[in-house]
Each structure stands twice: as structure tokens, then as C-alpha cells.
Amino acid sequence: MSQPAAFTITYWGTTGTFGNALLPGEVTDKVVAAIRQLVEGGNLQQLRAGPGLDDTIRALIEQELPLHVRSTYGGNTTCIEVQTPDALIIIDCGSGFRELGIALAARWKAQGDAADRTAHVLISHSHMDHTFGTPFFTPYYNRANTVSVWGPKVALDSLTAVLNPDSALSRIYFPPTYDLLQALNEFCPVTAGESWQIGSTHISTHGLNHPGGALAYRLENAGRIFVFATDHEHVVAPDPALADFARGADLLYIDGQYTRAEYEGREGIGDELPTSRQGWGHSTVEDCVKTAVAAEVRRLHIGHRDPNRGDQHTADFEAYLRRLIREELLHLSRPDGSCEAAVPHEGLRIVL
Numbered sequence: 001m002s003q004p005a006a007f008t009i010t011y012w013g014t015t016g017t018f019g020n021a022l023l024p025g026e027v028t029d030k031v032v033a034a035i036r037q038l039v040e041g042g043n044l045q046q047l048r049a050g051p052g053l054d055d056t057i058r059a060l061i062e063q064e065l066p067l068h069v070r071s072t073y074g075g076n077t078t079c080i081e082v083q084t085p086d087a088l089i090i091i092d093c094g095s096g097f098r099e100l101g102i103a104l105a106a107r108w109k110a111q112g113d114a115a116d117r118t119a120h121v122l123i124s125h126s127h128m129d130h131t132f133g134t135p136f137f138t139p140y141y142n143r144a145n146t147v148s149v150w151g152p153k154v155a156l157d158s159l160t161a162v163l164n165p166d167s168a169l170s171r172i173y174f175p176p177t178y179d180l181l182q183a184l185n186e187f188c189p190v191t192a193g194e195s196w197q198i199g200s201t202h203i204s205t206h207g208l209n210h211p212g213g214a215l216a217y218r219l220e221n222a223g224r225i226f227v228f229a230t231d232h233e234h235v236v237a238p239d240p241a242l243a244d245f246a247r248g249a250d251l252l253y254i255d256g257q258y259t260r261a262e263y264e265g266r267e268g269i270g271d272e273l274p275t276s277r278q279g280w281g282h283s284t285v286e287d288c289v290k291t292a293v294a295a296e297v298r299r300l301h302i303g304h305r306d307p308n309r310g311d312q313h314t315a316d317f318e319a320y321l322r323r324l325i326r327e328e329l330l331h332l333s334r335p336d337g338s339c340e341a342a343v344p345h346e347g348l349r350i351v352l
């Protein structure tokens, strides 16, 4: 009998730095590319108007077209839902947190009296792409819900500074204040190196190299391990402390915003002119691969996608990532495929 899931992980936001919604012209380009590929593949002749046409088209595009043509990697900033056997844990509150809030409110309503209306929010750091979804999370406004927030004290203090009705900054950035967020139960400050339990899940933290600091989180339950490590700039690769922290993870989600050439300012991203990104607090995909392989993680997800990187460019970046992993495994005489690598898209669900 297969082991029950320790973690069901859903990505609600994987974009770094700033949200990037698809532009109208980009949507049109996708429609053009999709139709062209279906015509070139001879896939349209079989379609006939009538009942079931939508289902037939949907099946066809999912079968014939790659994700970056038929869909998008998404444009919301960091938010990851982790359902454990006995707790709902949410990591970071970027714009994806708003989307999760809408889904969660509907989910709990549908479950009626059986709903466990509690959640634990872990915040990596205070930067806006990780926190500014907070006042737009609708479950906060329902007193029937209970949400505890864990994170570095500076991150919790920064939220208090802009949401406390008595603060000089209240209503400056967001209309609502804490007194309206009635589900907010408690703020729990945590530091690097600390560990604690949320239900049956053991959580530990690690300090990352990022302007203002950031915390990585390691979640362990029933022998399964999920490590979330963004935002972080490698100083050396592999990063020995991060590799130790992530050791043996079933899934490592890590900040690999740039290629080496982009980081060093030899190449631009999208339409942006080349500029050095050294000291900005984010890593290269090359360094992430070295740390992930050194940590012997089974699956690597490169997150904090640069908002200038469009879907086609991200698909190329993902192909480059897979080549890097194969080369690093070969270099260390490790079996090909012993570490799977991907750039996760919004809506992707992973069961560990």
C-alpha cells in the first residue's frame, strides 16, 4: 500500500520581485502560435462544430502544445500552499496569496461545518513581493477563521507598521487595518536556526544571504522533506550551509532568478538592457544546481522567476536548467535522473 501524502504542495505564485501579468499583445501572440502549431501538426482537420467541441479542443491543446504556448508560467509573486495531514501551511504572501485566499474561502464554505478553518503562514522576509498580498487575503476578514503568522521579527514588525491602525503608516499603503483582519490570531517571531512543530510537521529555519535577511524553511513530516529557500544570493557554489540545510530533501524550491551571464551583466533579460545583478540578493541557476546536487535533493524547483522573463524565454531557461543538472550529475558520477529539475508554474501541484 502506498504511503499517505505528507505534503500536498500547490504553487500560487512563483514570480520574483514584481508581478507580471500577460500583456494583451502577448495573449494574441500565444493564440497565433497555438493555431499555427496545430495547423502545422495537421490537428485541426478533425474538429467539427457541435456538442463536446470545447472538451475536444481542450484535450487536443493539452496533448499537442507545450505549457508556454497553451498557457503561462504565471505572473503572481511568491506564495506556496502546503497541506500536511493535520495543518494548512502557507509560505509567503506575495500576490499569489490573494488567489489562494479566494480559493480557500470557497473551499471552506463548501466543506461547511467540517472545515478546519485554521492556517499557519510562514513569511521568509519583509520585501513587498513576499508580503503585500496580506491585506488582500479574504479569509483574514472572517472571524470564523484562525490564522497564525510566523516569520522574522523585522517582517512581522513591518506588517504591523503598515497595518496597525495606530501607526503613522496605517492606510498609507493599504486601506484596511488590523482591526478588520479578525482571523489574525497571533504573530510568532522566529529566528535562523530555530525549530518547532506545527501539528505533526517539524519546521526548522536557516538564514539566507539577502539584503535585510531572509529565512529558509525546512518542513519534515513522515520522512518527507520540503525545503523552501528564497531569496538568496550564493557566495560560493555549492553553498555548504544551504546544502546541509536542504540535505536529502524530496523537493527543494530555491531562488535561481538569473543565468550566470545575466547576473554578471553580459546579457539582458527580455527587453531589459544587460546590467550587473551582483549584490541584489538573488542567485544564478548554475549555482543553485551545484547546491541542489551537493545536497542530494530528489527534485529541484527553480523559483523567483524574473518578471522580465516571458514564457518562451522561461521554457528555454528550463531546458538550460535540465542540461545543467544532467552535466552536474555526470560530473559527480551520479545517476542521470537522480535529481529532477523544473521551473514550476502557477497551479502546479506536487504530492510528497
Ligand SMILES: [Zn+2]
Pocket (backbone or CB within 6 Å): 016, 017, 127, 129, 130, 231, 304
Ligand atoms: Zn523576492
Ligand SMILES: [Zn+2]
Pocket (backbone or CB within 6 Å): 125, 127, 210, 231, 281
Ligand atoms: Zn527579497
